[in-house]
Amino acid sequence: MGHATGGPESDKRRLRRELLATRSALTADGLREAAGALARRALDLPELARAGTVAAYVSVGAEPGTLALLDALRARGVKVLLPVLLPDNDLDWGAYDGEGSLTRVRHGGRMALFEPSGERLGPDAVTDADVVLLPGLAVDGRGMRLGRGGGSYDRVLARLERAGARPSLVVLLYDGEVVARVPEEAHDAPVHAVVTPSGVRRFT
Numbered sequence: 001m002g003h004a005t006g007g008p009e010s011d012k013r014r015l016r017r018e019l020l021a022t023r024s025a026l027t028a029d030g031l032r033e034a035a036g037a038l039a040r041r042a043l044d045l046p047e048l049a050r051a052g053t054v055a056a057y058v059s060v061g062a063e064p065g066t067l068a069l070l071d072a073l074r075a076r077g078v079k080v081l082l083p084v085l086l087p088d089n090d091l092d093w094g095a096y097d098g099e100g101s102l103t104r105v106r107h108g109g110r111m112a113l114f115e116p117s118g119e120r121l122g123p124d125a126v127t128d129a130d131v132v133l134l135p136g137l138a139v140d141g142r143g144m145r146l147g148r149g150g151g152s153y154d155r156v157l158a159r160l161e162r163a164g165a166r167p168s169l170v171v172l173l174y175d176g177e178v179v180a181r182v183p184e185e186a187h188d189a190p191v192h193a194v195v196t197p198s199g200v201r202r203f204t
Helices: 007-024 028-043 046-050 067-075 123-128 152-163
Strands: 053-055 079-085 091-095 102-105 113-116 131-134 138-140 168-172 193-196 199-202
Touching: 028 046, 028 067, 028 168, 028 193, 046 168, 053 123, 067 079, 079 113, 091 113, 091 123, 091 152, 123 152, 131 152
Parallel strands: 053 079, 053 131, 131 168, 168 193
Antiparallel strands: 079 091, 102 113, 193 199
């Protein structure tokens, strides 16, 4: 495609900018309410009810909040894996042992992330997960996810594919982030469900 304007990549960039601007306008109260509603909706998912191991992430900034959900899963006896960003943008994993087990890590010029401070389990640990909670900015009616553009989760999804692992892929979003269409590229694969504060939508 070279430097031609348009195409999925520039469409994705434009959509990302719009969605991030909307998120950054949310109030602290709005964020807290959404996080509580998301946790309740997600905990009702049969996939999460059955899961022994869930790969998740700690929300940062105005992302849909995940901590309430992580704590509830842990209280159920679920093993929760959290990502550790590697220098090449791939992800290692560690177990979540409560909020006290998180360390704030700044990666270059990017926003600080909260990562598990315990033992590193290796990038392949994610292949044991029954459910993978994916961060995203939007999902469309076909289940195509718009990620943040770092490519870390593309690597995770490719690793799951190679391992023949078939976890349920679930994205946590705000209500307005289920959109008509996400620009896709050849390697993009749909997720199984999206959870928003107002409900769950499944994709076949």
